[in-house]
Amino acid sequence: MSHTTTPDATDNHNGHKDHEDHDSHHGPHVVPFSMLFTIFAILIVLTFATVGATYVQLGDFNLALALAIAVVKAALVCLYFMHLRWDSPFNGLVLVASFAFVALFIGFALMDSKAYTPEVDAAAVEMIQSDAEAAGQ
Amino acid sequence: MTQVTDSHTDDHTGHAGHDDHEHHGPPHLAHHFETPEQQLSSAKLGMWVFLATEILMFGGLFCAYSVWRGNHPEVFAYAHTALNKDFGFINTIFLITSSFTMAWAVRTAQLGRTKATFILMGLTLLGGCGFLVVKTFEYKAKWDHHLFVGDLNEHHPDYVAPAEAAHGEADGDHGAVDEHATIEQTAADHGAADHGTSDASVEVAGETTGETAGEIVGGAERTSIALAPDGPAGVVADWMVAPVIAGETADAGHADDHAADGTDEHGAHGEAAADAGHADAHGGGHGDGHSVSKEIVPLKDRQKIHQFFQIYFLMTGLHTFHVLVGMGVIAWLMFCKVPKGIFGPGYYTPIDLVGLYWHLVDLIWIFLFPLLYLIH
Incomplete structure (x- = not known):
């Protein structure tokens, strides 16, 4: 890393002047306490909401609602507690990409997961019968 | 910001003798970084990539969960009643609160308020302890009720x-x-x-x-x-x-x-x-x-009931292991690094990174809680 051979070092140097001015106003980004506490309060309220939602009969929508609340909570944790709102967007991209790949993984697995149900069920019934015979002897 | 300017000046003068790493800037600035900001953003990116691999690892377990629940919804609806919803709820509160105190600790570290950082990390640690205590009661109850893994589960065909x-x-x-x-x-x-x-x-x-x-x-x-x-x-x-x-x-x-x-x-x-x-x-x-x-x-499907508990123990067990690791790192920073007063506006990377890790542990629990304890 020599300043004489790398032109970007010069850029860096020039850029640094601006950056310095910028930084002198802000320093590291510190999340205000009031904001942290507000997010904390919202997370607690949503936790009560997710428990309360189980007492309401919504059929399949119960799962969707529970997951929706979880996603909102996760987003709040990521954006504020984990600072992503003010971070380099690339960090957020890494996170979103990992979730996207998990979704792909689960999605494709679910598409195929019922394919072997008849065989599995047949094996289970066979097992029950042979065990019952063994117990009956 | 004077620190940065200094480092840059040092950078220039030190470059004649490149071997001399000591004159490169603040003590925490590694020689291959230009500025502390660059070092922090690199460290953060590295941490985020690590967290992404963590999410992918848990993704495998969530996939197993989804396939099993999709194929045997009744098994899950029945077996999850053995889990104590109150315990799960209390643990959620513990983790969210400790996440909050951790985010607050990062804030105080950035402001150089060493004592507050120490106390807040201690509170975070206490939250982790509370989580582990509740988890111990939960696992103990499962053990006592013969609802453990494998053939230690009464629903297992080979259970004796x-x-x-x-x-x-x-x-x-x-x-x-x-x-x-x-x-x-x-x-x-x-x-x-x-x-x-x-x-x-x-x-x-x-x-x-x-x-x-x-x-x-x-x-x-x-x-x-x-x-x-x-x-x-x-x-x-x-x-x-x-x-x-x-x-x-x-x-x-x-x-x-x-x-x-x-x-x-x-x-x-x-x-x-x-x-x-x-x-x-x-x-x-x-x-x-x-x-x-x-x-x-x-x-x-009744013999498959025990498989809910396999998934339960694997998911919560791996998560609890992460809680333990996070508590270890927090304790180490809190007792060995924070008291030295080395953290401030110019350098708070380790606190920030362990905070990210702790929040991820919270994040995973936010999904585990409704999926395991609140099945409808």
Whole structure:
């Protein structure tokens, strides 16, 4: 890393002047306490909401609602507690990409997961019968 | 910001003698970084990539969960009633609160308020401890109720009732066992489980309140199995005993097989279980809205109930391991680094990074809680 051979070092140097001015106003980004506490309060309220939602009969929508609340909570944790709102967007991209790949993984697995149900069920019934015979002897 | 300017000046002068790394800037600035900002953003990116791999690792378990739940929704609906919702809720509060104190600790580290950072990290650590204590109670209850992994789970086809352990229990704790038997009898006689009494008996057995009727029925069944004579009759697993359901011919056949065992206790037990199941199905109104009898699980799937507990223990176990690791790193930073007063506006990277890790642990629990404890 020599300043004489790398032109970007010069850029860096020039850029640094601006950056310095910028930084002198802000320093590291510190999340205000009031904001942290507000997010904390919202997370607690949503936790009560997710428990309360189980007492309401919504059929399949119960799962969707529970997951929706979880996603909102996760987003709040990521954006504020984990600072992503003010971070380099690339960090957020890494996170979103990992979730996207998990979704792909689960999605494709679910598409195929019922394919072997008849065989599995047949094996289970066979097992029950042979065990019952063994117990009956 | 003077620090940065200094570092840059040093950078220039030091470059004539490149070998001299010592004159490169603040002590925490590694020689391959231009500025502390660059170093921090690189460290953060590295941490985020690590967190992404963590998410992918848990993704495998969430995938197993999704496939199993998709194929056997009744198994999950029934088996999850063995989990204590209150414990899960308390643990969620513990983790969210400790996440909040951790985010606050990062803030104080950025402001150079060393003492506040120390205290807040201590509170975070306490939150982790609270989580672990509750988790210990939960795992202990599963162990006591024979709902552990593999063939240590009473729903496993190869489950063997621990005969000598049961004897010990019966000797040492006669009252509790008798009470269980009484509950079962009551359920059989009156066709309705008395929730209040059941709770009391469960407490005697070392559990806290808030258990659901499903588990109490299970507990009563277990007791009668444990009281059965040793030998093959004692090996009869739950899923084979229970199938006395009106309208299922295959089940009736099994009940006959079972009665042919010769043990009256078992015959009576099968009926009791069926009656209790009916009471649950028709009585309803247990207050918590989660009373689920085993009869909702098709006979062919009853031996799969134990697999819910495999998934439960794997997911929560791996998560708990992460809590332990996070607590270790927090304790190390808190006791070995923070008191030195090295953290401030110019350098707070380690606090920031362990914070990210701790928040991820919270994040995963935010999904685990509704998916495992709040199945509808």
